[in-house]
Amino acid sequence: LNGNGSLARKWDIGKLIYMENINPSDCIKRWRGGEEALSEGGDEEEDGDFFKKSDVSKSSSASDEDDLEKFKPHFDTFNNLVAKWNSAEGLRRRFIGAPKVSDVDQG
Amino acid sequence: MAPGNYVVLQGARNFRLRIVLSTLSGRPIKVEKIRSEDLNPGLRDHEVSFLRLMEAMTNGSSIEISYTGTTVIYRPGIITGGSYTHNCPAGKPVGYFVEPMLYLAPFSKKKFSILFRGITASHTDAGIEAIKWGLLPVMEKFGVRECALHTLKRGSPPLGGGEVHLIVDSLIAQPITIHALETPLISSIRGVAYSTRVSPSIVNRMVDGAKKVLKDVGCEVNITADVWRGDNSGKSPGWGLTLVAENKQGWRYFVEDIGGPGAIPEDMACGLAYQLLEEISKSSVVGRSQLPLAMVFMVIGKEDIGRLRITKDQVDERFIGLLRDIKHVFGIEAILKPVNETNSDDLILTIKGIGFTNTNKKIA
Structure with missing residues (x-):
């Protein structure tokens, strides 16, 4: 092509x-x-x-x-996931009750 | 395009879904080159068993399997449903057989009531809770409300001995067209930790392991302990955990795993909790394991445009494979458009329904 x-x-x-x-x-x-x-x-x-x-x-x-x-999707290895999600901060805006109001609206 | 009016597909990939698509569309398919390069070519036991199940749940289907088992010609009949007992082969758990039935059951002539016997959990295929809490809510979104999976007996691998009962009471003409353009917010995390024929303390250890990770997330975490004893707990010891993130709109994200030989409950649960976070980050409206079901229901919807928000990560090989199969069988293409938001690279999956109607439903 x-x-x-x-x-x-x-x-x-x-x-x-x-x-x-x-x-x-x-x-x-x-x-x-x-x-x-x-x-x-x-x-x-x-x-x-x-x-x-x-x-x-x-x-x-x-x-x-x-x-x-x-059926189960592919996941990275345990250690990589632990490193990635050491803090769940990046996901905060996906949860109700997130502290930062400014982030919520883009949900 | 295809000789003899078949849709010709190749390879062993996506086998169940291809048969399902063919049944829904009414178009015969021919699947060629099924593991033709393999040392042990052709269909596997569980695939033949699945074809038997399809034969039982439809009327007028014809299945021709070539001598080597590498080619299958499937001419679909009408979906009749009814009561049936399916004994699943040892190699695959009941979830492998329940899952494709969900695609067909709402469009049947009679209500589906199938009793599945065999192993109820595995590392790769759908577990009972995954279907109950992950797939049935998706069906509900498409208008299939009365659908239940009852666990009568659990059966851990390798010996199994479990029994689950799938009942689908909603018979609908076609799925509802959905427009899901916003990523819903998660309000709570639920879960089930189960065990069969092992010490109940393992269940609590799993709950502790998962909660340790999920406490940082800042929402309610509620994991149920489900200990099975006696005759209903199957023939083998085993344990497993399913975690579900749910929101008020009724969408769910889930992950599941079971304990393997020598696995430590805390570690497994902890890893699974991280997998849940990963799955949430990779999902928009539906998780990766729910996407095929949502897509197929969009395809067979009314002649109207359905829209579903997905993330970039959800565009993977499976996704492409399924869209290609849908194009081959139904002749329609999906359209992917980026969302109109600056800080998001999500996509909107747009599929126009084919205007499928349940042939068993008389239109008044």
Whole structure:
């Protein structure tokens, strides 16, 4: 498709979803990659590299998501979650009775 | 597009939901290449068992499985429902079979009343509380109000011996169109800690472990202890915890886990509490495990546009896989639009219903 070349291209997820020739994990990668820093470089667009890369870097999360029959969603490891949610401050605005009134309205 | 009028799908992924989509749409499907590269190719026992269940709950379905089991042709019949007892194979818990039934039950001719026997908990598939507190509330939002899952016996893995009874009394013509554009605020956290054939103190240790983490959140935390004894507690020892964050509008986020060999109750509960926080952060209106159900009900809604707010994190492989399957079977596409708020990168999932009507409901 017209994806070749432009590194800074911002992928439209609505279109990516229905591009059948791109497998779902690559859709996510392109979409996220397009919006965040494209640190992986331009070779990402080439097919050969694509396969290698998805084997190496996506293998752990790919195998987690591989079985779509799994009901339980994928979670990070215990230690990472503990580090991330050491304080629940970031979630305050999701709860009723949050102390900061200014944050509530964006709920 | 497809020879012989089938919708041709490939791979073993999303097997149950594909059969469900086919049944709802009335379009035959052919699933090819089911684990064709695997050393042990073809359908698994639990998938065949699921097909048997589908056969029992519908009338006129025909299922052809190829010699190697790698290809299945499924021609859907009408959903008839009724009373049935399903013995689940040892490999999968009852949740694996209950879950797809929820998609079909409201659109049946007769009320669903299915007794499932087998294992009632696992690490990967839906547990009893997850269905009761996580999936049934979603159905309620779509107008399926009289729906219950009764736990008659619990059965922990590996031997099981549990029994649950799914009753769906609401028979509706089509799901209500929803417009959920705001992330609801959570008002309390509830939970159930259960045990079968182990010391009841394990239940309290789980409650303590979870509360230690959740006390910082600053809302009411209420975890029920549910100790099962005697004949109703199945054949194996086991314990597990389900945590649910609920809000006044009736949406829920939940996580669940069970104790494995050598697991420490406090640690498991503590980790699960962190998973609940993570799930809340990744969810907008519905959690990740509830999203497929909400999406399918949006698809088969009235010919009207349904809207559901989701987060960026919810766009994952499953989500894409399901949208592609929906497109293949129903021929409709969903639209994703960013929300009109500066400090949020959530998306609005817009799906136009296909105007499905329950063929068993006479329209007056």
